Amino acid sequence: MNEREIVVPAEFEYLYAKGPERPVVKIPSPVLRQKAAEIKKIDSKVDQLIDRMFKIMKMANGVGLAATQVGTLQRLFVMAPEGMKPVALINPVIIKSEGSYCGQEGCLSIPGLYGDVTRPDSVIIHAMDRKGRELEYELEGMPAKVAQHELDHLDGILFIDLVDLATVHWSHPDGEPKAD
Numbered sequence: 353m354n355e356r357e358i359v360v361p362a363e364f365e366y367l368y369a370k371g372p373e374r375p376v377v378k379i380p381s382p383v384l385r386q387k388a389a390e391i392k393k394i395d396s397k398v399d400q401l402i403d404r405m406f407k408i409m410k411m412a413n414g415v416g417l418a419a420t421q422v423g424t425l426q427r428l429f430v431m432a433p434e435g436m437k438p439v440a441l442i443n444p445v446i447i448k449s450e451g452s453y454c455g456q457e458g459c460l461s462i463p464g465l466y467g468d469v470t471r472p473d474s475v476i477i478h479a480m481d482r483k484g485r486e487l488e489y490e491l492e493g494m495p496a497k498v499a500q501h502e503l504d505h506l507d508g509i510l511f512i513d514l515v516d517l518a519t520v521h522w523s524h525p526d527g528e529p530k531a532d
């Protein structure tokens with residue numbers, strides 16, 4: 353499934369409106385299909401970008417956000433799966449993956465669309481934190497899923513590329529739309 357095949361139902365169009373309240377880049381923006389570049393130096397610009405991404409992720413009620421989704425093609429994502437402190441991963445690389453886990457995914461860049469994706473169940477990711485420290489993150493279950501989804505964004509891959517088509521459906525991410 354690709355973004356050109358997605359017809360946003362009228363009742364979900366409000367989620368795709370551009371504005372300060374919804375700063376995340378949405379399909380079919382071509383930036384979402386580009387490969388992000390490695391970060392050579394963690395300077396104040398990167399630091400500010402991380403702060404902005406944490407803010408946007410929280411505002412959008414997301415559990416993860418890649419720099420690509422705010423229109424910056426740099427290899428960086430933030431995540432805050434349930435039960436985990438928010439973290440920023442710079443130049444992340446999966447160095448080991450195991451098992452298989454199928455679960456529902458959605459994406460702040462394709463709001464309202466959900467479907468099941470099967471991915472490795474556990475991963476070890478090598479990355480730098482915002483202080484430039486080299487770390488290995490051992491993730492399992494939902495945090496592993498979130499990290500793999502976000503890392504895919506840095507390579508221009510969206511969950512709709514991997515989704516089980518039989519499970520694709522629309523649902524309001526914040527419950528029913530607000531009447532106004």
Ligand code: ZN
Pocket residue numbers: 458459460461501505
């Ligand atoms: Zn996403």
